[in-house]
Amino acid sequence: xxxxxxxxxxxxxxxxxxxxxxxxxxxxxxxxxxxxxxxxxxxxxxxxxxxxxxxxxxxxxxxxxxxxxxxxxxxxxxxxxxxxxxxxxxxxxxxxxxxxxxxxxxxxxxxxxxxxxxxxxxxxxxxxxxxxxxxxxxxxxxxxxxxxxxxxxxxxxxxxxxxxxxxxxxxxxxxxxxxxxxxxxxxxxxxxxxxxxxxxxxxxxxxxxxxxxxxxxxxxxxxxxxxxxxxxxxxxxxxxxxxxxxxxxxxxxxxxxxxxxxxxxxxxxxx
Numbered sequence: 001x002x003x004x005x006x007x008x009x010x011x012x013x014x015x016x017x018x019x020x021x022x023x024x025x026x027x028x029x030x031x032x033x034x035x036x037x038x039x040x041x042x043x044x045x046x047x048x049x050x051x052x053x054x055x056x057x058x059x060x061x062x063x064x065x066x067x068x069x070x071x072x073x074x075x076x077x078x079x080x081x082x083x084x085x086x087x088x089x090x091x092x093x094x095x096x097x098x099x100x101x102x103x104x105x106x107x108x109x110x111x112x113x114x115x116x117x118x119x120x121x122x123x124x125x126x127x128x129x130x131x132x133x134x135x136x137x138x139x140x141x142x143x144x145x146x147x148x149x150x151x152x153x154x155x156x157x158x159x160x161x162x163x164x165x166x167x168x169x170x171x172x173x174x175x176x177x178x179x180x181x182x183x184x185x186x187x188x189x190x191x192x193x194x195x196x197x198x199x200x201x202x203x204x205x206x207x208x209x210x211x212x213x214x215x216x217x218x219x220x221x222x223x224x225x226x227x228x229x230x231x232x233x234x235x236x237x238x239x240x241x242x243x244x245x246x247x248x249x250x251x252x253x254x255x256x257x258x259x260x261x262x263x264x265x266x267x268x269x270x271x
Contacts, residue, residue, distance in 0.1 A: 028075050028079055028083060029083055029086060029087075031072050031075045031076065032075065032076055032079065032080060032083035032084070032087075033083075033087065035055060035072070035076050036084075036087065036225065038055060038058060039051065039055075039225060040223040040224070040225050041223070042054065044216050044219050044228055052073060052076070052077070055073070055076075056069055056073060059072065081145065081170070084145065085145040085146050085147070088125070088144070088145065088146035088149060089146045089147065089148040089149055091146075092125050092126040092146055092148070092149035092152065093126070093148050093149060093152055098255075098257075099125075099254055099255045100128070100254040100255075101128055102128065103128055103129050103131075103132035103133075104128075104129055104185075104187045104212055104254055106210065106212045106264045106266075107129055107132070107133075107185055107187060107210055107212070108132065110208065110210050110245065110266045111133065111136065111138075111183060111208075111210070112136065114182070114183070114208060115182075116133075116136055116137035116138040116139075116182075117138065117139065117181075117182030117183065117204075117207075118138070118139045118141070118180065118181050118182050118183070118204075119133045119138040119139065119140045119141070119181060119182065119183040119184070119185065120140075120141050120142070120143075120176075120180075120181045120183070120184045120185065120202070121133070121140060121141070121142035121143075121185050121187075122142075122143065122171065122184065122185060122186045122189045122190075122195070123143075123144050123171075123186070123187075123188075123189030123190070124142030124143065124144050124149075124150070124153060124166070125144055125146065125149050125153075126149045126152045126153050126156070127142065127149075127150075127152065127153025127154075127156055127157065127164060127166075129185060129187055130142045130153060130157070130164050131153070131156060131157055131160065131162060131164070133183070133185075134157060134162040134163070134164060135160070135162065138183065140164050140165065141164075141165040141166070141167065142164060142165070142166050142167070143166065143167040143168070143169040143170075143174045144166075144168070144169075145168060145169065145170050147168045150166040150167075150168060153166060154166055171190070171194065171195055171198070172194075176198045176199075176201065176202040177202050178201050178202060179201075179202070179203070179204045179205065180202050180203075180204065181202055181203055181204060181207055182203075182204055182206070182207045182208070183207060183208050183209075183210065184199055184202065184203060184207070184208075184209050184210070185210045185211075186209075186210070186211045186212075186213070187210075187211075187212050187254065188212060188213060188214070188227045188253070188254055188255055189213075189227065190213070190226060190227055191211075191213050191227060191228060191229040191233065191234070191263075192209075192211055192234065192237065192238075193233075193237060196237050196238060199238070200238065200240040200241060200269065203241075203269040204269065205269055205270065205271040206268065206269065206271045207268065207269050208244070208266060208267070208268050208269075209238065209241060209265070209266065209267050209268075209269075210265075210266050211229075211234060211263070211264070211265040211266070212253075212254070212262060212263065212264050212265075213227040213228065213229045213262065213263050214227050214228050214229070214253060214260070214261075214262055214263070215228070215229060215230075215231070215248055215260075215261035215262055215263050216228050216229065216230050216231075217260075217261040218253075218260040218261050218262070221260070222256070222258070222260060229263045231248065232246075233263075234246065234263065234265040234267075235265065235267070238265075238267050240269070241267035241268060241269055241270075242267060242268050242269075242270055243265070243266075243267045244266050244267060244268050245264065245265065245266040246264070246265050246266075247263075247264050248261055248262070248263050248264075249261070249262060249264070250262075
């Protein structure tokens with residue numbers, strides 16, 4: 001999403017927005033941000049259903065009173081989705097971005113060889129990949145919980161004479177559909193584990209899934225909050241698709257300033 005963190009540069013990921021010039025955060029946002037910052041130093045194998053219990057223990061070890069622990073946990077559990085979206089709005093709309101503004105190179109490599117059709121950009125952010133796809137003739141829909149980032153994407157597209165369909169949604173609230181997309185992109189938008197059934201159902205026969213994410217190895221040395229995949233994980237997960245490209249290179253990720261191990265995966269739905 002780690003002892004070397006104090007020496008390694010911070011790496012903003014799809015779960016680690018970098019600081020932006022924003023108005024002072026609300027008390028709720030500060031509670032949530034402290035929790036999210038703490039998660040970056042939790043070993044990858046502990047970032048599961050028991051994470052909140054670990055955070056309770058962490059707060060107690062910091063001397064936080066029981067009543068205050070309960071208040072903070074309640075804020076995180078009840079307002080977490082809204083506060084996470086606010087973090088990503090700040091990340092994507094800053095005038096000093098700490099992520100690549102260019103389209104993802106692996107997306108370009110795979111998509112430029114295919115006939116344009118309907119494309120879905122999962123966790124589209126400010127639209128860098130959606131805009132590239134639209135310029136190639138794709139009919140693009142993107143979704144993200146960060147509504148201000150989506151507005152920026154639409155504005156940038158309009159300035160180029162392009163149209164994007166955007167939906168303010170999360171993976172579990174978006175209507176993926178069935179046999180709807182010729183291309184689905186997850187670019188630093190998770191390792192797709194929870195979306196396997198959705199993706200396989202939503203792709204049209206002959207459609208392509210494109211994923212780029214961090215490899216778990218990268219979290220050993222850098223602050224990475226999410227979009228982490230294990231060795232060989234993606235081909236194993238997508239049993240209903242035919243793998244056409246898989247690699248785990250050392251490369252410069254779209255979110256970060258140093259080379260590290262990443263994962264690139266493309267798979268096609270059988271016709």
